[in-house]
Amino acid sequence: MSASKQQAHVPQTTGHVWDGDLQEYNNPLPNWWLMAFYASVVFAVIYWFMYPAWPIAGTFTTGFKTITYVNNKGVEKTVHWNTRALLLQETNEAVKAQKPYFDKLSSMSFEQIAKDPEMNSFVLSAGKELFSDNCAPCHQQGGAGKVGFAPNLTDDDWLYGGHFSEINHTITYGRHGYMPPFAGVLTDQQMTELADYILSFEKYPVNPASAEAGNQLFHSETAACYYCHGADAKGRKVIGSANLTDSIWLWANVPAAKTIADKEAAIKTVITGGLNRGVMPTWQGRLSTDQIKLLTVYVHDLGGGQ
Amino acid sequence: MFKHEWLETNIGLLTILTMLAISIGGLVEIAPLFFIKNTVEKVDGVRPYTPLELRGRDIYQREGCYLCHSQMIRPFRDEALRYGHYSLAAESQYDHPFQWGSKRTGPDLARVGKKYSNEWMVAHLVSPRSLVPESVMPNFPWLLTTQLDYSDIEDRMRALRIAGVPYSLTKAEYDANVKKFGKQTADMLDINKARQNLIKQAEDNDYDGDPSNISEMDALVAYLQVLGTMVDFSKYDDDEFVKYR
Numbered sequence: 383m384s385a386s387k388q389q390a391h392v393p394q395t396t397g398h399v400w401d402g403d404l405q406e407y408n409n410p411l412p413n414w415w416l417m418a419f420y421a422s423v424v425f426a427v428i429y430w431f432m433y434p435a436w437p438i439a440g441t442f443t444t445g446f447k448t449i450t451y452v453n454n455k456g457v458e459k460t461v462h463w464n465t466r467a468l469l470l471q472e473t474n475e476a477v478k479a480q481k482p483y484f485d486k487l488s489s490m491s492f493e494q495i496a497k498d499p500e501m502n503s504f505v506l507s508a509g510k511e512l513f514s515d516n517c518a519p520c521h522q523q524g525g526a527g528k529v530g531f532a533p534n535l536t537d538d539d540w541l542y543g544g545h546f547s548e549i550n551h552t553i554t555y556g557r558h559g560y561m562p563p564f565a566g567v568l569t570d571q572q573m574t575e576l577a578d579y580i581l582s583f584e585k586y587p588v589n590p591a592s593a594e595a596g597n598q599l600f601h602s603e604t605a606a607c608y609y610c611h612g613a614d615a616k617g618r619k620v621i622g623s624a625n626l627t628d629s630i631w632l633w634a635n636v637p638a639a640k641t642i643a644d645k646e647a648a649i650k651t652v653i654t655g656g657l658n659r660g661v662m663p664t665w666q667g668r669l670s671t672d673q674i675k676l677l678t679v680y681v682h683d684l685g686g687g688q
Numbered sequence: 689m690f691k692h693e694w695l696e697t698n699i700g701l702l703t704i705l706t707m708l709a710i711s712i713g714g715l716v717e718i719a720p721l722f723f724i725k726n727t728v729e730k731v732d733g734v735r736p737y738t739p740l741e742l743r744g745r746d747i748y749q750r751e752g753c754y755l756c757h758s759q760m761i762r763p764f765r766d767e768a769l770r771y772g773h774y775s776l777a778a779e780s781q782y783d784h785p786f787q788w789g790s791k792r793t794g795p796d797l798a799r800v801g802k803k804y805s806n807e808w809m810v811a812h813l814v815s816p817r818s819l820v821p822e823s824v825m826p827n828f829p830w831l832l833t834t835q836l837d838y839s840d841i842e843d844r845m846r847a848l849r850i851a852g853v854p855y856s857l858t859k860a861e862y863d864a865n866v867k868k869f870g871k872q873t874a875d876m877l878d879i880n881k882a883r884q885n886l887i888k889q890a891e892d893n894d895y896d897g898d899p900s901n902i903s904e905m906d907a908l909v910a911y912l913q914v915l916g917t918m919v920d921f922s923k924y925d926d927d928e929f930v931k932y933r
Contacts (some may be wrong), residue, residue: 398693432932453927464933469763470926476765501799515770519819520808523793528819528870531811659897661805666774667922 404432431532433463480604483508484672492546502683507682512673515680516665528636532618532660537687539630543619544686550678552662553669557622559660563609564653568605575599576607577649579644583615633657693909726932729778733918737911738854738876739841739886744911745843747904748787751828758789759798759915772799773921778927784851794825799916806895809909830932831905833898838886845879855879 396408411419430436433445444462451470452458460468465596483504487495495501514523520532527534533541541559542552564573580586600615602608608615610623619626624632631637634648664673695702721727737745748754761767763774765839775798780786791850804812811818814832816825855877856862865874876885895909 435718437724440725442720442724444857451927454927455925459930460929464930465763466774466930466933467927469765469768470930472765473768503877511769516803519804522819531807531819658906659805659807661807663802663805 424575429625440582472603478532487675488672492550492675492679492682494569495675496682502679505676505679509676509683512669512677513680516669519663525681526672527632529631529638530633533632534630534685535681536684537630539625539628540686541617541622541624541632544682546678546686548619549686550674551680553677554664554666555676556664557660559622559654560656562622562639563656563658564605565655566654568599570650572599572605573650573653574646576605576653577646580626580649581636581645584636586642586645590647632660695924713853719871722922725813727777727870728781729776729919729929729932731776731919731929733920734778734781736877736912736916738760738849738889738917739838739882740847740889740907741911741914742844742848743836743838743841743886743904744907744909745787747831748911751831753797754787754789755791756825757797758795759786759797760788761796767796771796772916773919774929775916776919777932779916780854780917782848784848797912797915799834800912801915801917806893806913807897808832808911809912810896810905813905822899831908832903833900834904834909836901836902836904838883841882845882849879899919 386463393407393409393620396406420608430443431445432447435445435573436443447463448460448470449463449467450458450460451467452474453470459517465487477491483501486501487504490498490501495505513521513525517525521527521535525535526537538544542548542549542557556596565601568576575596576599577596578593579600581588582590582593582596600611601613610621612618614622615626617623629637634652636648639645639648669677695705708921736742759775759780761771761773761775768774775788779798782790809817810832812820813828815827815829816823844855845853849855852860854865854868856865856874857879862874862878865877868874869877875881876889878885887902889898889910890906893910895903895913896907898901
């Protein structure tokens, strides 16, 4: 503002005088501000007519604006504007955009999806989102799992089976790991022998006599390990018992234990206390059948097949 | 004739009329919600918390979980994809105070119930970064080692009963609960059996993986595992709750 203009602007007083000489300037609001104010008042009135606004008695004014959506029964409905209907409308649009893919997904077999390059890239991108939201808290980003907590999904060891149908069953219904505790059933000496027997599969330098005693015990009725883990100690997928002969460990952290005695101790902890953990929640109800199917292929891609 | 000068020169009048103007604003915004019939959706399954879950809720508040976690899934597509069905007013009708929250540093917990195993909940509360490396949540290890104090559980339920939560003291109230929630739930809501119910639920479910005692972890996990699980949404059309808006 130039100096001359500033001088030209001589403020008027309101005419009020207090205490003899106390006066009050009258600086009216600029016109552009007043116009914006009146415009917003007009906008508010229009808004009241368009959207839900005023409460009256037991109900409220619903406004003239409407939303049309299709519900899950395929019925088209038009209701007054509200966020719940808006969500349905937006979901409809998104579902429509993804429909060709999901239609294809539900019509194809797992093997076909895995082989189809277009579907496979859909599975990879959509599956990554689903996996991060729902599976990664336990199985970790990337699916490498956590020793002592949740199995690694990228290796070839599958407690309940790594084929499509088995993975699908696991995700749909969930799992619950169980092994009875052997404290009081077996002596400390016997447990050491069993641990040595298991360690001998990995060619750890354990006492051969102790490992052989463990072998006897494993297949005896005293410990009866073979009931669940099988005569070959390779586990049984039907009940999710672990394969003890591969070098993959979920509960006893054998690879991290430095000495043989530590490794034995890690295994003995599991034998002593048993397991009543490894709970995988059931996902049916939370995820749709198609989402579970998509996740199945995604998880299978990580390292399934065995 | 009314003159603005009266207001400006009369502090008493100015105070009274200012308060009047503000309370009209408040009344218009808040009061109608008590009278609009459709605010709370008619839906099956919502029940007050069991004594153990109630103590878990108290611990949730004590530890300030609501400062980072909301319990209010808004009707947005991204929230529906991540958390599930939007929250209903009916689902927090027995919450005093409700835990909707507004600070969303952590994920919304309105439907966290049954999403993870008890074991995950315990491990994660003790040390969140052991499972979610990028988490900024504090550790809460003392929950596991602190015995749950339930000596005043009856008083806590009695207080909520005054606030309108249907915990029963008399035979008539119990019968009304049987009619409304079924016998099994009504038994859990009986203040006279609160203590034994709390102990039984903790022992039966062993939420914290240590059957030898009832820790604060037992209560908190029991509470978290029931969040958002009471309503079976598969029973309703996806637009069932539109008419309540």
